[in-house]
Amino acid sequence: MKLITAIIREVQLDKVREALIAAEITRITVSCVSGHGQQRIEEMYRGQRIVPDLIPKIKIEIAVNDSFVDITVDTILKSAKTNGIEGHVGDGKIFITPLEECIRIRTGERGGSAI
Amino acid sequence: MLGLKLKLFDHYFKLITGVMRFFKKRNLILLVLLIITSTASYASDGIPVDSGATAWMLTSTALVLLMIPGLAMFYGGLVRTKNVLGTIMHCYVAMGIISVLWVIVGYSMCFGKNVLGGIFGWDSNYFFLNGIDDNIMDAGIPEYVFSMFQGKFAIITPALIAGAFAERVSFKTYCIFIALWSIFVYNPLCHWVWASDGFLYNLGARGAIDFAGGTVVHISAGVSGLVAVLFLGPRRGYPYQVIRPNNMVITMLGAGLLWVGWFGFNAGSSVASGLSTAQALTATQVAAATGALTWIIIESTHHGKATALGFASGILAGLVAVTPAAGVVKPYGAMIVAMLASFICYMAIQAKNRLGYDDSLDAFGIHGVGGMIGAISLTFFIRKSWMVEAAAVSGGTWTIWNQLGVQVLAVLIAIAFAGGMTFLIIYLLSKVVKLKSKEADEMAGLDRSYHGERGYGLLNPS
Numbered sequence: 001m002k003l004i005t006a007i008i009r010e011v012q013l014d015k016v017r018e019a020l021i022a023a024e025i026t027r028i029t030v031s032c033v034s035g036h037g038q039q040r041i042e043e044m045y046r047g048q049r050i051v052p053d054l055i056p057k058i059k060i061e062i063a064v065n066d067s068f069v070d071i072t073v074d075t076i077l078k079s080a081k082t083n084g085i086e087g088h089v090g091d092g093k094i095f096i097t098p099l100e101e102c103i104r105i106r107t108g109e110r111g112g113s114a115i
Numbered sequence: 116m117l118g119l120k121l122k123l124f125d126h127y128f129k130l131i132t133g134v135m136r137f138f139k140k141r142n143l144i145l146l147v148l149l150i151i152t153s154t155a156s157y158a159s160d161g162i163p164v165d166s167g168a169t170a171w172m173l174t175s176t177a178l179v180l181l182m183i184p185g186l187a188m189f190y191g192g193l194v195r196t197k198n199v200l201g202t203i204m205h206c207y208v209a210m211g212i213i214s215v216l217w218v219i220v221g222y223s224m225c226f227g228k229n230v231l232g233g234i235f236g237w238d239s240n241y242f243f244l245n246g247i248d249d250n251i252m253d254a255g256i257p258e259y260v261f262s263m264f265q266g267k268f269a270i271i272t273p274a275l276i277a278g279a280f281a282e283r284v285s286f287k288t289y290c291i292f293i294a295l296w297s298i299f300v301y302n303p304l305c306h307w308v309w310a311s312d313g314f315l316y317n318l319g320a321r322g323a324i325d326f327a328g329g330t331v332v333h334i335s336a337g338v339s340g341l342v343a344v345l346f347l348g349p350r351r352g353y354p355y356q357v358i359r360p361n362n363m364v365i366t367m368l369g370a371g372l373l374w375v376g377w378f379g380f381n382a383g384s385s386v387a388s389g390l391s392t393a394q395a396l397t398a399t400q401v402a403a404a405t406g407a408l409t410w411i412i413i414e415s416t417h418h419g420k421a422t423a424l425g426f427a428s429g430i431l432a433g434l435v436a437v438t439p440a441a442g443v444v445k446p447y448g449a450m451i452v453a454m455l456a457s458f459i460c461y462m463a464i465q466a467k468n469r470l471g472y473d474d475s476l477d478a479f480g481i482h483g484v485g486g487m488i489g490a491i492s493l494t495f496f497i498r499k500s501w502m503v504e505a506a507a508v509s510g511g512t513w514t515i516w517n518q519l520g521v522q523v524l525a526v527l528i529a530i531a532f533a534g535g536m537t538f539l540i541i542y543l544l545s546k547v548v549k550l551k552s553k554e555a556d557e558m559a560g561l562d563r564s565y566h567g568e569r570g571y572g573l574l575n576p577s
Contacts, residue, residue, distance in 0.1 A: 010559075011558060014352070014356075043567060043569075
């Protein structure tokens with residue numbers, strides 16, 4: 001079992017979500033986060049340029065069985081990238097971490113079948 | 116060298132003091148003139164200012180303006196997080212655009228004398244409001260007050276349409292659209308219904324009854340919204356993707372502000388401060404309350420829960436329906452009209468969900484449908500004195516069936532005109548610029564795409 005954590009652009013959320021659903025990956029946790037990577041943005045408030053130190057991003061967390069890791073990662077890669085094949089600084093990152101255990105609270109089921 | 120400089124300085128000093136003296140004299144003359152003109156409480160044509168009526172109309176003008184931020188909050192809370200500012204701006208920008216247009220041509224087109232066979236009005240004195248500087252109207256209020264009061268109605272009407280195609284229009288094109296819509300739909304319709312020589316104002320014995328804008332404001336905005344929605348198509352992902360309100364709290368605050376502002380809208384439409392004002396005010400209050408209660412009762416029976424949004428929708432349905440009726444119905448009539456409106460608007464929204472067109476914030480379902488119900492059903496509750504006067508004017512009898520014919524005709528004309536013209540405007544506009552957002556802009560949200568701002572800090576997406 002793996003935990004796939006993806007940090008993506010806010011504006012790509014709809015696209016990524018739709019692509020994941022099309023790939024039959026529906027179980028997902030989404031949250032708003034802010035962070036600092038390579039990207040730099042400017043916002044305008046009353047004509048004043050503001051460069052936020054922390055840029056808002058979306059964090060997606062998906063727990064999958066090993067056989068689903070590739071399809072999930074490929075789907076996110078394809079749908080979260082902006083500007084065609086090139087991509088842009090700020091498109092985000094994907095982290096894959098080993099998942100020790102997964103327990104369904106309702107039944108107490110453990111392991112792969114609980115995902 | 117120094118001497119020359121001093122001489123020059125002296126020269127300038129004399130020049131400046133001379134100029135100042137001249138202006139002082141002129142100022143004195145101006146001041147005297149001002150005192151002479153302002154101490155006279157009579158205008159040039161000798162009508163005294165009725166300070167009571169004027170004070171109420173000033174208050175009403177401010178109250179109707181309050182409805183626009185109210186509407187902005189009502190609509191703003193109902194869209195997704197990424198569109199909250201864009202939706203609020205649809206209402207706010209109307210305050211800018213329509214106010215300016217109203218002063219330039221709007222008032223003249225609405226309340227000038229018939230031109231081009233009565234399609235709209237025109238009066239060169241109203242152009243830039245240039246010739247009404249010291250006009251006092253027969254009602255005893257300065258014409259500026261009446262003009263500004265009416266201007267607020269012109270602002271809120273296009274802002275109502277924005278609820279239909281919320282979350283999916285380009286800001287710039289929206290601005291052009293409401294400007295065109297105001298000139299070619301609102302102004303003519305307003306002239307027909309409210310100008311003393313408008314043809315709907317003079318239809319039948321005592322005219323089509325539209326006290327505060329059932330046809331002009333609500334039916335026209337609702338029907339135009341529906342036409343726009345059918346032309347533009349739904350939001351991306353509708354109805355499969357769940358589209359949830361971002362902040363019900365500001366929606367409820369907005370509904371409250373709308374209710375408060377509606378007292379200016381309806382009771383102000385008496386253009387007086389007296390009995391008719393009180394009648395309209397009472398009808399407004401009971402209609403809003405009855406509408407809201409009816410809605411949550413229907414909802415609790417249908418779904419088992421009384422929702423806050425249901426209560427707010429009921430307030431609006433009741434208020435919209437009583438808008439044309441407020442001047443002619445007694446409290447029990449206002450209650451029945453509001454009850455009917457709530458019931459039928461509820462059904463209309465259920466039907467919308469089945470039919471699948473995307474009237475995002477139910478501009479048609481509430482304003483269009485509610486306006487029609489109000490304008491037609493009011494016929495059965497007109498107070499006797501009005502019918503007696505109507506009979507006297509028609510020189511014999513005037514039954515509610517006669518009036519019903521007039522009301523239905525007025526409603527049909529408003530539907531046909533607003534619908535047809537809106538289609539024409541959007542169709543012609545679409546040849547030049549697109550009203551509908553580009554897909555990428557719609558996905559990113561109106562706030563980011565058109566305003567470069569965000570409404571909230573970190574808030575989970577909804």
